[in-house]
Amino acid sequence: MTISLRADRAIFRFSGPEAHKLLNDVVTGHIPASGDIAAWWALLSPQGKILAEGMAGWADDALWLDVHAAVADDFFKRMKMYRLRAKAEIEDLRVTHRPGYAESPSHFAHRQQIGPVNLGWRLIAPVEQTTDWADDKAYASARIRAGICELGQDFEPNQLFAHDIAMDILGGIDFAKGCYVGQEVVSRMKHRGTARRRPVLITNTTAPSGTPVMANDREAGTLGRVLNHQAVAILRLDRLTDPTTITAADAPITLAVPDWATYQLGDSTAEQ
Known part of the structure; x- marks a missing residue:
C-alpha cells in the first residue's frame, strides 16, 4: 500500500x-x-x-x-x-x-x-x-x-x-452547538444567505497556482494548487455568468461546480 x-x-x-x-x-x-x-x-x-x-x-x-x-x-x-x-x-x-x-x-x-x-x-x-x-x-x-x-x-x-x-455545506460547521470563536459571523452569513464565494472546479489550465481567474476584465478569484492541469478555485459566483469567457493567464479554462454543490455558476446574493 x-x-x-x-x-x-x-x-x-x-x-x-x-x-x-x-x-x-x-x-x-x-x-x-x-x-x-x-x-x-x-x-x-x-x-x-x-x-x-x-x-x-x-x-x-x-x-x-x-x-x-x-x-x-x-x-x-x-x-x-x-x-x-x-x-x-x-x-x-x-x-x-x-x-x-x-x-x-x-x-x-x-x-x-x-x-x-x-x-x-x-x-x-x-x-x-x-x-x-x-x-x-x-x-x-x-x-x-x-x-x-x-x-x-x-x-x-x-x-x-x-x-x-463550503464548510457550511460539507459539515465543517456545527450549527447546533453553542458559541465558538467567530460564530456570530457564521450565523449571519447562513441566515442572510450572503456567501458570494464558493469552490469551483477548474480543468484544462496550464497556469500556475495563485494565478487570477478573470471574468472579462474583473478578477473572480485565484487558482489554488494546480496538479495535472486541475485546481480548485474559490470564486465569486456572480461574476461567472458566462463560463466560456473565463480565463487564467490569458488562456481559457473549464469550470464546473463539485458534485456536492448546492450552488451554480452565476448565482448572486442579496449583498453584492
Whole structure:
C-alpha cells in the first residue's frame, strides 16, 4: 500500500478531561469523542476569517488534529490562550510525528469524511516510520477532484470565511452547538444567505497556482494548487455568468461546480 506523506501538515494532540470541551467550544466543527472518523473544523478570528483548518480524530483518550505548518505556531499560541484553566494538555508533535494519506487504514488512522466526500484515511506515525512514504500528489489529486479546499494549498490564513470554502455545506460547521470563536459571523452569513464565494472546479489550465481567474476584465478569484492541469478555485459566483469567457493567464479554462454543490455558476446574493 502506498502512503503519501503530507509534509506540510503539523500534528497536535489534545488530552485531559476537558480537552473535548475546549475544542468544541472554540472551533467550528462537531468534534468527535469516539469512533474512527475525523471531523473537518476551522479556527476562526473574531471577525469570522479562517486562521487554521484541518481534521480532528479521537483515539487513545485524546484528540489528534492536523493544521498547515505555516499556521502551526499561531494555532498553538491561540489554543493555549483559549485553554485558560481548562483541564487539558496540548502537545506539539511536529518534531516527533508526521501525517500521511492512504486509501486504506494502517498505522494510526482516521477516516476523512467531509460531507459526502470520502477522502480516504489520515495516518499518523512517528517520524522514523515515515521515511519511505511517497509525496503528497495522490492525496492532493483526490482532494482537488472532489472540490475540497485546503489552507496553505488553495488559500491563505485570515482571508476567507468558512462559507467561502463550503464548510457550511460539507459539515465543517456545527450549527447546533453553542458559541465558538467567530460564530456570530457564521450565523449571519447562513441566515442572510450572503456567501458570494464558493469552490469551483477548474480543468484544462496550464497556469500556475495563485494565478487570477478573470471574468472579462474583473478578477473572480485565484487558482489554488494546480496538479495535472486541475485546481480548485474559490470564486465569486456572480461574476461567472458566462463560463466560456473565463480565463487564467490569458488562456481559457473549464469550470464546473463539485458534485456536492448546492450552488451554480452565476448565482448572486442579496449583498453584492
